[in-house]
Amino acid sequence: xxxxxxxxxxxxxxxxxxxxxxxxxxxxxxxxxxxxxxxxxxxxxxxxxxxxxxxxxxxxxxxxxxxxxxxxxxxxxxxxxxxxxxxxxxxxxxxxxxxxxxxxxxxxxxxxxxxxxxxxxxxxxxxxxxxxxxxxxxxxxxxxxxxxxxxxxxxxxxxxxxxxxxxxxxxxxxxxxxxxxxxxxxxxxxxxxxxxxxxxxxxxxxxxxxxxxxxxxxxxxxxxxxxxxxxxxxxxxxxxxxxxxxxxxxxxxxxxxxxxxxxxxxxxxxxxxxxxxxxxxxxxxxxxxxxxxxxxxxxxxxxxxxxxxxxxxxxxxxxxxxxxxxxxxxxxxxxxxxxxxxxxxxxxxxxxxxxxxxxxxxxxxxxxxxxxxxxxxxxxxxxxxxxxxxxxxxxxxxxxxxxxxxxxxxxxxxxxxxxxxxxxxxxxxxxxxxxxxxxxxxxxxxxxxxxxxxxxxxxxxxxxxxx
DNA sequence: GGTTATGATTGTCA
DNA sequence: TGACAATCATAACC
Numbered sequence: 001x002x003x004x005x006x007x008x009x010x011x012x013x014x015x016x017x018x019x020x021x022x023x024x025x026x027x028x029x030x031x032x033x034x035x036x037x038x039x040x041x042x043x044x045x046x047x048x049x050x051x052x053x054x055x056x057x058x059x060x061x062x063x064x065x066x067x068x069x070x071x072x073x074x075x076x077x078x079x080x081x082x083x084x085x086x087x088x089x090x091x092x093x094x095x096x097x098x099x100x101x102x103x104x105x106x107x108x109x110x111x112x113x114x115x116x117x118x119x120x121x122x123x124x125x126x127x128x129x130x131x132x133x134x135x136x137x138x139x140x141x142x143x144x145x146x147x148x149x150x151x152x153x154x155x156x157x158x159x160x161x162x163x164x165x166x167x168x169x170x171x172x173x174x175x176x177x178x179x180x181x182x183x184x185x186x187x188x189x190x191x192x193x194x195x196x197x198x199x200x201x202x203x204x205x206x207x208x209x210x211x212x213x214x215x216x217x218x219x220x221x222x223x224x225x226x227x228x229x230x231x232x233x234x235x236x237x238x239x240x241x242x243x244x245x246x247x248x249x250x251x252x253x254x255x256x257x258x259x260x261x262x263x264x265x266x267x268x269x270x271x272x273x274x275x276x277x278x279x280x281x282x283x284x285x286x287x288x289x290x291x292x293x294x295x296x297x298x299x300x301x302x303x304x305x306x307x308x309x310x311x312x313x314x315x316x317x318x319x320x321x322x323x324x325x326x327x328x329x330x331x332x333x334x335x336x337x338x339x340x341x342x343x344x345x346x347x348x349x350x351x352x353x354x355x356x357x358x359x360x361x362x363x364x365x366x367x368x369x370x371x372x373x374x375x376x377x378x379x380x381x382x383x384x385x386x387x388x389x390x391x392x393x394x395x396x397x398x399x400x401x402x403x404x405x406x407x408x409x410x411x412x413x414x415x416x417x418x419x420x421x422x423x424x425x426x427x428x429x430x431x432x433x434x435x436x437x438x439x440x441x442x443x444x445x446x447x448x449x450x451x452x453x454x455x456x457x458x459x460x461x462x463x464x465x466x467x
Numbered sequence: 468g469g470t471t472a473t474g475a476t477t478g479t480c481a
Numbered sequence: 482t483g484a485c486a487a488t489c490a491t492a493a494c495c
Contacts, residue, residue: 236474236491244473259484290483291475298485299473472493480485 046073050188065188082190105208108215115222117157153222160218164211171207175200239292243272243284247292251300252314258297265289 050068053061068074112118182196250268251258260268265286272284300307
């Protein structure tokens with residue numbers, strides 16, 4: 001628009017002034033009268049041709065351009081154009097604008113640097129991963145997720161750098177192209193180096209805004225990655241069946257005081273270090289054990305009846321295990337002390353308990369003892385279940401039968417107690433809602449001073465064997 | 468797709 | 482600091 005304006009003003013005013021003022025024009029212009037008018041007309045035609053170049057084909061324009069470049073009036077016209085342009089101050093606007101760094105861009109850069117996307121390749125993102133892991137309180141158990149996280153981060157990093165490189169290359173190419181164009185144009189129109197610089201600045205700003213979009217989307221991708229991999233809620237996986245069983249066994253075998261100590265938790269965590277379901281390959285941590293017990297206590301307390309069956313199941317299960325262990329112990333004892341006495345009540349019972357499923361064991365136990373529980377010393381078995389070896393493969397000391405040749409029914413002390421547990425589930429304070437204190441808590445049900453079983457085996461993880 | 472189960476988080480309290 | 486209660490978010494099941 002300005003070019004046209006300039007041209008028009010050139011034709012109307014400036015040029016005539018230039019012509020009459022004796023600027024660097026051909027000497028023939030100093031002639032007078034009608035000849036002057038003819039020259040003006042000539043210049044007007046030239047300018048008209050210049051203006052018309054844009055409407056012509058490339059070849060036509062090229063040819064015309066060459067003709068004009070060779071025209072004798074060209075230097076004079078060009079200098080006039082330069083003068084006008086300088087006076088009108090059209091050039092170089094905003095060259096030095098926006099010199100201050102964009103805070104948004106700075107934020108993005110900082111974040112990408114912190115996340116290990118930009119910056120040095122070495123250890124890319126590992127610091128961020130480590131920090132995130134520390135924040136989550138995780139340890140080696142998160143290594144798999146973290147390696148996955150790193151892999152994804154590396155992928156993002158690679159895409160980011162590739163795209164960035166592309167943009168930079170495109171920017172350079174475009175800048176070079178524009179500069180060449182401007183240099184070429186500067187032969188026919190006044191273009192100062194500052195203008196070229198200004199144009200380069202504009203191009204760079206345009207490209208940097210595109211880069212900012214790239215950085216922004218990269219940041220978003222990293223955020224999504226973080227939330228997916230490092231937000232524990234998102235990565236929730238159910239524990240494996242075995243792990244749950246281990247935890248449940250402990251819980252129900254310590255129902256009077258289901259508060260494992262740190263050591264017990266560690267032991268449980270170790271014992272549960274079976275891969276959680278869905279093959280994530282993680283192990284259960286101490287804090288997960290704590291969570292599990294916290295949840296379990298609350299949910300058990302909230303709906304005891306619902307857990308009754310489960311409690312029954314684990315009771316029977318543990319009882320059977322205990323009975324088997326007792327039988328084995330007795331067998332060993334007999335083998336070593338009185339090999340001449342091959343038959344003992346335990347052996348038969350042991351065989352009877354070689355059942356396939358826990359349920360069938362449970363049913364058997366129930367059918368065996370429910371009706372005749374009176375014949376077994378339930379009183380002595382009140383918390384027998386508490387002392388049963390549940391998970392650590394530890395001691396059965398409290399389960400050692402009295403090897404005193406009592407009648408068979410009473411000899412199967414452990415089994416009787418197991419039945420007693422079954423009974424207790426219905427009536428014993430330890431396994432009834434009454435086992436909880438008035439506030440629905442366990443703390444008063446088993447005081448710390450009384451929970452340590454003297455018979456607890458060394459190394460046992462039972463931290464809170466009941467009273 | 469709705470419901471239930473369950474692991475994890477958060478805020479509060481002792 | 483650990484336990485509890487409420488809640489969230491997801492998995493699992495129908």
